[in-house]
Amino acid sequence: MANWATYIKNFQSFLKIERGLSQNTIDNYTFDIEKIVLYLSDNQINENPISISEETIQQFIYEISKTINPRSQARIISGLRSFFNYMIFEDYRNDNPMELVEIPKIGRKLPDTLSTDEIDKIIGAIELNTDQGERNRAMLETLYGCGLRVSELISLRISDLFFEEGFIKVKGKGDKQRFVPIGNLTQKYIDIYKTSVRSHLDIQKGHEDTLFLNRRGKQLTRAMVFTIIKDLAVKINLKKTISPHTFRHSFATHLLENGADLRSIQLMLGHESITTTEIYVHLDRRHLTEVMNAFHPRK
Template identity: 55%
Template sequence: MNWKVAINNFKQYLQLERSLAKNSVEAYVRDIEKLESYSLTQDILNPLKVQTTDIQLFLRWLGELEVQATSQARILSGIKAFFNFLLLEDEIKQNPAELIEAPRLSRKLPDFLRVDEIEEIISAIDLSKPEGMRNKAMIETLYSCGLRVSELINLKLSDLFFEIDFIKVVGKGNKERLVPIGNGAKKCIDIYVNEVRNHQPIKASFEDFVFLNRRGRALTRVMIFLIIKELVAKTTLTKNVSPHTFRHSFATHLIEGGADLRAVQDMLGHESITTTEIYTHLDRAYLQSVIKSYHPRP
């Protein structure tokens, strides 16, 4: 068996049996093609001949190319899936990657904004322009609900349940969740929708999208990044602020205010609580207050 046949069979397996999304399948294939390229330089023409030491040397080679540990871990995960497939097909007797440990990942604390810094960004918005109220509504929503930028641009009018103070969000993997929305964000969206958006022409199929560009279409991720970058440039802030920074700030401020980590996990749409934990930049005073409040022997 050569690499091309094995990779093509693996791709069909991911598509037909695992029913993975197109982007996920392509990511798996790209990672295995990296192993293929390396293996061919070592005269390993048959993937069934790959040994554990070959994969270890491949990972060391990635490290020498300064491929980040997170990318190495993802590639190794794909390699394990590839050889598990070959094992499932009885092409090999043992997965050569099975016992290889992923590189240790450093958990970088994400940047977040203080409340006054968020207020400074919002104050930089020029509300005399038609897009001003839209931009204010978007930032208020990002911070009020902790949305991902993809969730913001795909938010629909039919997802707004203001009568019960919730919005419906479609997150990763098309998973839906209900997220509470604050009065400030509700008010801004109401003003934008009823006093600005209703006066602009809207293209067919975009009638239900909340946030629109001047041509009446849904905004793109890049446009949201540019809007925030331009606003921050008008402030005294020196931090690197992105749409995700408001999500980090949402989670951080909730946790520091005493919110339950599980509740924050649900609102962020995280499958694992360990993902939520990186948003908690809790200072020692807060941690001490938790011990004193909840430990039976403080």
Template identity: 55%
Template sequence: MQWQSYLKNFKSYLTLERSLSENSVEAYLHDAEKLVQYLSLSGQDKLPPGSITDAHLLDFLYYLGELGIASTSQARMLSGLKAFFRFLLLEQVIPTDPASLIESPKLGRKLPDTLSFPEVEALLAAIDLSTPEGTRNRAILEILYGCGLRVSELIALKVSELYFDIGFIRVFGKGGKTRLIPVGRDAIKYTQIYLDEIRRHQNIQKGSEDIVFLNRRGKYLTRIMVFIIIKDLAAKIGLQKNISPHTFRHSFATHLIEGGADLRAVQEMLGHESITTTEIYTHLDRDYLKTVITEYHPRGR
């Protein structure tokens, strides 16, 4: 593949000519690879580097924003792309640098705050597991962060759609579409504890028999209740960020991408539509998605 040879040469340039550390080389290469993955996803990977314009790069950054990638991560990725296209210009592969005029402040709409992994751990550690609500809340946050669910998908999650024996949950997303999402070890552990030790002993109201997360009256949670749970935890640890359930979804995507997961896998797990104009999309193998979670998600390692 044409782009792969340029990536290989870019790596050699960073290592031999710029004498960068191994970590720096991998970071720059990682950013360039993400652009190539995007071009492949959007059916544009046959374009030669000289045909790439600033519009292509802005579309790529907009796509990252749609996935929920933090604006700070987008800015860092743009820095890597600038280095890649400067190299291509230096090698006379391209006549002009399409990245030269793109500035970080123009990365698109502002995204909600994204949590760092230590912040996620601090929120989880602040939950009082000695109470029924605390046990439930730990499971809720593990599922939100471990699976990247929308809050609407979380509150509608069904016991009959938990396939913990094979490490997946089935989620009903936007437009009635369903998807299978790998679920990590910690999310399974705390959700199973909640199901066995708390939910099993509740007086469950009619209509909520198959709903996973219930309030103390045995009915499904509302979106507002999930917001309150998260806001209260943030206040408890003194977190100076405006966070919501969606923050965990952004963090899920950002941490996977930064960890090295490919865009296509993250897109599928988030339940986003295909970005190709023809909407032809081959779903990824379930075992591969499980591998992505295991290798690239902080709670999956």
């Protein structure tokens, strides 16, 4: 299967250099392609990326559909389709064997949205008599106040804070940078954390500019932020399944409900396509009717 390894490596370079994707996304693509390589090996099918047929692909999809859910199946199909499109782009193939493979229909799963009252309760449940409490309040206010991804939150740097201008600089997917507005309240809680907690930490080398640190003076992990939020949800007896992403989703939803336009929300969230933003904020018909009634000249 060495032949596959060479093409996969070249595909990884293409995703990184040509498409500017993050390492995490590239790893996911690779993981999906390696599934079919493993299938070929297990079944002693000697086909490479250039020779593999539509029939072999169909059989592979049929086999994996027995063990994985439709959502995972759809992701693998999408990943393979991108790989074979790359093969065509580089003139290795003339056709995409994924062309007629149908993606299974999956319900659009939207994360739970928190009301402003629920967000207040979660943040209100933080014990502020501890150093971690001050940090956690500042973090959750930033997650919700700026609509960040958890990866963007934990990698936020002090040099990314432009409080006088009212912005923070965020490094998003594929290392794309954007400026996001930050409110006075969020600024206040970050300043309190920096002054009363962070300044007393023994900061480890390489983390001098990282804003949110653990008690050992290092950057927080994604898992730690998940745990903090889960524990607070349990504490207030919240019956919703929430994660750091719930705060980002709520940020977008609340902006939309209060009259913000999709283009502005798209820029703040860092979505490449406005289609993603439309799905994200799950435009409901009631809100569209309100917009029509409020703004159309023939209302």
